[in-house]
Amino acid sequence: MWALKCYKCECCGSDFVSCKALKYHFRQKHFGKVHCEECGHEVLRERRHSHSESVPERSTMETQKLSWKNLEERNINHVATEISKTCRMCSRHFGTVLSRENHEIQEHGWIASKRAQMSIGFSPHNMLECKSPQELRKFADENIHPASGPLSTACVAxxxxxxxxxQACFPVPASRMIQGGSYVKGTDTQGCSEIDIVLFSDVFANVNHCKKQLREGLDALRENLKQTSHGDRILMGKRTPLPLRFNFVCTEGLHRHSFEIMAYCDILGPAPSTDLKLHLYRKLYLCNDSDMAQLCALALLPYQVDFVKASVARVKELIRLMIHWLKTSFANSTEENKFRRLPSSYTVELLTIHVWELAGKPLLFSLVQGMRAVLKLLVRYAEIDVVWHRHYHPKFPIFVKVNQKHTRPFILDPANPTINVCDTCNAWDEVALVARHSLLKPLFSRVRAEPPWLFTNDW
Structure with missing residues (x-):
């Protein structure tokens, strides 16, 4: 983990290694400018009046783009977006997280007491009330781990x-089908799992052609599935701009699987060359269309799945516990903070793997020690800075550009150097608060770091 730099610009949040560098930056970027509260941008002081007169029209356009429906659509995308800079109360977008936080305090009274009231919501009989590793194991077997034995066999079938x-109901021939989600990665929890499916077809000539035909193809798949023998157990979700979503009730109604289906042209193929992957990274980096970027990123799903799937079984157990913590420790969103976005399950998976790697990748370890380590790092979320180089070189120009301008917390997608997966969350301060209160629960009382977790003593 890289060390934090010492000098932070109060205007834009950028970090610098010296006071001199910060002063030079301020003179070059912010001197003579003032912050516009209407649009969130900086403007020259002498042009402030004329700028203010033109803001209403621009603000209306911004509001339309960032409406509740639009944010919902962005939140379901596979690719990360800059939700981290949107207000959790009114969805306004700002240039930096710092300006967004100032707005929330001034306009919505987002003070410490209000944050605590709207953030902490431990469910009854929470696993954090367990008093020993043995109790945690029993709780996990009864409430978190997916079923085993005959039920598991029937589910797989x-x-x-x-x-x-x-694949048979898709209206055009599919040359290849890949699966993802917690079910495939082995990180699913009891009662419900997520399954992502991408159907690749040679019928789609290119991205634009796919985008035009995709909705029609997925609508046809939707109707075809309803007519099958499984139709009475398929609960279709609302129509969305791109993916088809439904829940499938499995094994005599004991649990369900949440499906998300997409289709695309196979731009990489099953065994792409390095040059072909680098070309895709450049395309994603330059793409300004979020829908098109999501379609292009589908080709990287196998690598994202393999990264998590390759973890040892103990790490997957720890991931399940952390995802359960994420789902059962926060207060539900209300009408007042309905734009709050917590970290995705994928973000939690990657962060857990990173902490395990810091411990030296032990095959066996205490789950209590592992949970404690992840929670302690979440408390210090501003120091999270994680990069893997399995699919792109440190000197790859796009990685260098993304890495230079990143803000913390920063977890770069291991298969996609253009995406910071932490950008899908605008409530990291709430995550830190709930993590801090979680560490005070009985499960962690009087727990001290043991090898190989001694490095957490510095956190």
Missing amino acids: EIGALFTLI
């Missing part, structure tokens, strides 16, 4: 049959 059915 039903899901396999549904995979075949989906």
Whole structure:
């Protein structure tokens, strides 16, 4: 983990290694400018009046782009977006996280007491009330780990049959189908799992052609699935701009699987060359269309799945515990803070793997020690700075550019050097608060770091 730089610009949040560098930056970027509260940008002081007169029209356009419906659509994308800079109360977008936080305090009274009231919401019989590793193990077996034995075998058979059915019901021939989600990665929890499916077809000539035909194809798949023998157990979700979503009730109604299906042209193929992947990274970096970027990023799903799937079984157990913590420790969003976005499950998976790597990748370890380490790092979320180089070189120009301008917390997608997965969350301060209160729970009382977790003593 890289060390924090010492000098922070109060205007834009950039970090610098010396006071001299900060002063030079301020003179070059901010001197003679003032912050416009209407649009969130900086303007020259002498042009402030004329700028203010032109803001209403621009603000209306911004509001339309960042409406509740639009934010919902952005939140479901596979690619990360800059939700981190949107207000959790009114969805306004700002240039920096610092300006967004100042707005929330001044306009919405987002003070410490209000944040605590709207953030902390431990569910009854929370696993954090367990008093020993043995109690945690029993709790996890009864409430978190997916079913095993005959139920698991029946579930695998039903899901396999549904995979075949989906490919057969798709209105155009699919050359390849790839699966992702917690079910495939082995990080699913009891009662519900997520399954992502991408159907690749040679019928789609290119991105634009796919984008035009995709909605029609997924609508046809939707209707075809309803007519099958599984139709009575498929609960279709609302139509969305790109993916088809539904829940499948499995194994005599004991649990369900949340499906998300997409289709695209196979731009990489099953065994792409390095040059082909680098070309895709450049395309994603330069793409200004979020829908098109999401479609292009689908080709990277196998690498994202393999990265998590390759973890040892103990790490997947720890991931399940952390995802359960994420789902059961926060207060539900209300009408007042309905634009709050917590970290995604994928972000939690990557952060957990990173902490395990810091511990030296032990095959066996205490789950209590592992949870404590992840929670302690979440308390210090501003120091999270994580990069893997399995799919792109440190000197790859796009990685260098993204890395130079990143803000913390920063976890670069291991398969996509253009995406900071932490950008899908605008409530990291709430995450830190709940993590801090979680560490005071009985499960961690009087727990001290043991090898190989001694490095957490510095956190």
